[in-house]
Amino acid sequence: MLILILYKFLLVVLVFLISLGMAAYSTYGERKIAAFMQDRMGPSKAGPYGLLQPIADGVKMFMKEEIIPDVSNRWLFILGPCLFMLTACMTGVVIPWGKPLIINGDSYPLQITDINIGILYVFGVVSMGVYGIMIGGWASNNKYSLLGAIRASAQMISYEVAMGLSIIALVMTTGTISLSEIAAQQEHGVWNIVKQPLGFLIFLICAFAECNRSPFDLPECETELVGGYHTEYSSMKLGLYLFAEYINMFISSAVISTLYFGGYNFPFVSSLGLPHNVEALLGVGILFAKIIFFIFFFMWIRWTIPRFRYDQLMDLGWKKLIPLSMLNILITGGLILLFEKL
Amino acid sequence: MPLTNRSKVVSNKEMTLAERLYLPAIAGGMGITFKHMFKKPVTLDYPLVKREMAPVYRGQHVLKRDENGAERCTACGLCALACPAEAITMTAAERKPGEEKLYREEKYASVYEINMLRCIFCGLCEEACPKEAIFLTDKTVPSTFERDEFLYGKEVLVEPLTDPVDVSKRQTKDVSEFKHHGEYQHNSKDGKSHISKHSH
Numbered sequence: 001m002l003i004l005i006l007y008k009f010l011l012v013v014l015v016f017l018i019s020l021g022m023a024a025y026s027t028y029g030e031r032k033i034a035a036f037m038q039d040r041m042g043p044s045k046a047g048p049y050g051l052l053q054p055i056a057d058g059v060k061m062f063m064k065e066e067i068i069p070d071v072s073n074r075w076l077f078i079l080g081p082c083l084f085m086l087t088a089c090m091t092g093v094v095i096p097w098g099k100p101l102i103i104n105g106d107s108y109p110l111q112i113t114d115i116n117i118g119i120l121y122v123f124g125v126v127s128m129g130v131y132g133i134m135i136g137g138w139a140s141n142n143k144y145s146l147l148g149a150i151r152a153s154a155q156m157i158s159y160e161v162a163m164g165l166s167i168i169a170l171v172m173t174t175g176t177i178s179l180s181e182i183a184a185q186q187e188h189g190v191w192n193i194v195k196q197p198l199g200f201l202i203f204l205i206c207a208f209a210e211c212n213r214s215p216f217d218l219p220e221c222e223t224e225l226v227g228g229y230h231t232e233y234s235s236m237k238l239g240l241y242l243f244a245e246y247i248n249m250f251i252s253s254a255v256i257s258t259l260y261f262g263g264y265n266f267p268f269v270s271s272l273g274l275p276h277n278v279e280a281l282l283g284v285g286i287l288f289a290k291i292i293f294f295i296f297f298f299m300w301i302r303w304t305i306p307r308f309r310y311d312q313l314m315d316l317g318w319k320k321l322i323p324l325s326m327l328n329i330l331i332t333g334g335l336i337l338l339f340e341k342l
Numbered sequence: 343m344p345l346t347n348r349s350k351v352v353s354n355k356e357m358t359l360a361e362r363l364y365l366p367a368i369a370g371g372m373g374i375t376f377k378h379m380f381k382k383p384v385t386l387d388y389p390l391v392k393r394e395m396a397p398v399y400r401g402q403h404v405l406k407r408d409e410n411g412a413e414r415c416t417a418c419g420l421c422a423l424a425c426p427a428e429a430i431t432m433t434a435a436e437r438k439p440g441e442e443k444l445y446r447e448e449k450y451a452s453v454y455e456i457n458m459l460r461c462i463f464c465g466l467c468e469e470a471c472p473k474e475a476i477f478l479t480d481k482t483v484p485s486t487f488e489r490d491e492f493l494y495g496k497e498v499l500v501e502p503l504t505d506p507v508d509v510s511k512r513q514t515k516d517v518s519e520f521k522h523h524g525e526y527q528h529n530s531k532d533g534k535s536h537i538s539k540h541s542h
Contacts, residue, residue, distance in 0.1 A: 036379045044387060304375045305368060 011112050015092045022295075023246035024054040030246075030299050037303045061239035069140060069232050076139035081233065081240035084132025088244040090125045091251040094118040096180040098264045098284040101277050110284060111180055118179030119167055122255060123160070126210060129248070130156045133219070136241070137229035148228030151310065152219030156210055158317040163206035165325035166199045169332040170259060183263030187270060191262040198328045200260045202321055207252045209317070212245060214302035218310055253294035254287070261290050397511045400463045400478040403456055404507045405500040408446050413500060414475035417451035421467035421476055429460035430467060446473075454499060458483045458492040468512070474521060477509040 028043065028050070035042030043050035068077055098110035115121055130153045137149020173195045174182050186192060193200050209216040219228045227233075230241045257263060264283030274282065308316070360366050386393055395401075408414050417434035435452035437445045444450075461483075467476050486492065501507040 033379070035383070037375045039378055039381050039384045041383045041385055041387060300372060300375065301368075304371045 007108055008112065011110075012093075015095075015097070015112060016089060019089060019092050019247050019250055020243075022250045022291075023243055024058070026246040026249060026295055027057065027242075028054050029295065030302075033296065033299045034303050037300075058239070061236050064235040066235040066237070067232075069142070071141045072232065073139040073141065076135050077232075078237070080132055080136025080139055081230075081237045081244075082132075083135060084129060085240045085244045085247075087125050087129040087132060088247040088251065090128075091122055091248075092254070094121050094179050095251070095254045095258060096183045096263060097287060099276070099280040101280050103277075109180075110280065114178065114180045116176075116178045118182075119171065119177045119259075122179075123164060123167075127156075127160055129244075132241075132244070133229050136233065140229075140232035142232050144226065145229050145231045148219055148225065148231065152212060152229055155212070155216065155218060155313060155317075158314060159206040159209035159216075159321070162202055162317060162321035162325050163210065165322065165329065166196075166202040166206065167259075169199045169325070169328045170196050170203075172329070172332050172336060179258055183258050183265070186262040187265045191260065191265075193260045196260065196328075196332070198324065199332075200256075202325050202328065203260070204256065205316075205321060207256060208298070208301065209313070211248045211252055211298070213249065213298055215305040215308050216313060217302075217307060218313060221307065224307075249295055249298050250291065253291040253298070256294055257287060257290035263287055395480050399480045400465045402458070402479055402481040402483045403461075403467070403494075403499055404477050404479050404509065405454065405496065406475055406477060406509065407501055407503065407506070410443065410446075411503050412442070412444055412446040413450055414446055414473045415451050415454065416447045416449045416473055416475075417454070418449075418472065420470040420472060424466040424470035425461075426464060426466060427460045427462045429457045429462075431455045431457075451496070454496045456494050456499065458494055459489065472521070474513065474518075477507075477512055479507055479509065480511075 031053070032042040032050070034040075043053040046052040046056045068074060093112045094115060096109075096111040096114070100107045100109040102108070133152045133156075134149050137145045137147075137152070140146070170192060171177055173192065174185060176182060176185075182192070208214075212219050220230075221228055225231075230238055233241060264280075264287040266283075266286045269279065269282060269286065272279070406414050417432050419432060419434075422428075422430040422432060431453070432451045432455070433453040434449055437448050437450055463478065465478050468478055483492075
């Protein structure tokens with residue numbers, strides 16, 4: 001029992017650290033990829049190839065002067081970024097990072113907690129993220145921050161609907177809402193992307209909107225607005241908001257890989273006849289390769305597509321994606337009926 | 343009848359389904375950005391690597407010394423006269439006995455100032471100079487916060503004795519020949535200009 005608690009504790013710390021590390025190096029990757037796509041060089045001064053840039057950025061964020069506006073609601077002002085960061089880190093709990101390790105006959109799952117309603121948990125936590133933004137914008141006592149926060153929360157709430165509906169179709173094909181089972185199902189069968197291409201597309205678009213990433217980065221809109229909901233924030237509180245976005249991106253990539261791209265599975269890896277634990281660790285590597293690809297994909301999109309206008313964003317969310325995802329549910333249901341009859 | 347062959351007929355036709363989906367266009371755009379990832383960057387790692395300048399780049403001026411280290415400038419004022427931006431001012435002074443090592447000829451510039459905010463770096467001063475005293479170099483004029491700091495005096499312009507400024511790129515053979523050409527020679531041994539022969 002004690003070993004299990006220790007193991008879980010270790011896993012929690014590890015997942016937390018990896019999330020932070022991935023997010024930190026995503027900022028570096030973002031800047032490098034942006035630079036390469038625009039024929040520039042990107043950060044290159046801090047360390048070899050600028051590899052220490054995230055540390056320099058972090059030190060900068062911590063050293064900067066902390067300003068809390070007099071007219072703000074002090075407690076909520078501090079609570080906002082904390083909540084946003086907390087919800088961003090909480091999602092990683094249900095992701096199955098790999099097959100269970102077997103040491104001395106005991107099974108050690110590479111998943112912090114295998115709750116049978118994993119997808120619902122992810123949704124619940126992700127929708128909590130809106131509170132971080134809304135509280136931050138409201139507590140600033142600045143009408144522009146508030147407007148930014150309203151825009152952000154309206155966007156996130158709108159796209160959650162389509163996202164949920166696209167997941168329903170996926171749940172219909174998998175027959176389970178436990179993430180570990182969904183990942184395990186794809187070991188021998190095909191990846192869910194084959195069964196749910198339209199659902200994947202809708203989920204991907206909604207993931208972009210949920211993470212406030214370009215082309216749906218209207219809440220932040222760095223080229224047009226002062227800063228949206230975090231206008232009044234400075235120092236590490238601003239850092240937390242920006243950092244949490246990258247964690248969200250990491251977690252979204254992990255969820256997309258798990259739900260649609262086989263998670264830790266890769267074709268023919270299980271038929272190589274490797275020892276179980278080696279195969280499990282290889283699976284972790286495969287999952288991370290997929291995650292890194294999707295993070296790259298997020299950035300690739302950001303530096304390719306211009307930003308949507310707000311009415312276009314709402315139009316796409318409510319009038320296009322929601323009907324499409326409902327249609328997807330109908331098609332999926334029809335196909336399931338058809339194949340069961342055959 | 344169209345005036346040029348560049349006119350285009352504007353049409354307001356409905357977009358096709360593929361166009362309205364945006365996805366093919368997005369994929370095309372992503373192809374373009376991906377291709378750019380493997381292109382050589384057009385920027386340089388600036389303070390470490392500097393962009394190569396044209397050999398005849400016209401930057402900050404230098405007042406040359408002759409081979410003995412004496413200032414070549416005789417304060418004739420031709421550069422100030424040639425300057426279209428009126429950036430050059432000077433005050434002439436007479437060389438005192440014992441200063442032969444400092445100034446090449448009997449007259450020299452006690453004050454020589456170029457206003458770098460006025461200067462347009464056209465190089466006409468260099469062209470006008472009969473003594474090969476002023477040259478433009480590949481050095482850029484650094485920016486400062488105060489206007490008066492752009493008024494460069496002799497302490498900045500005259501080349502240091504210990505560290506001569508290389509102007510060989512601008513003082514090419516052709517330039518040198520032109521300056522020493524008999525017809526255009528300002529400084530012939532007899533002190534007479536030969537240009538008058540051709541003047542009306």
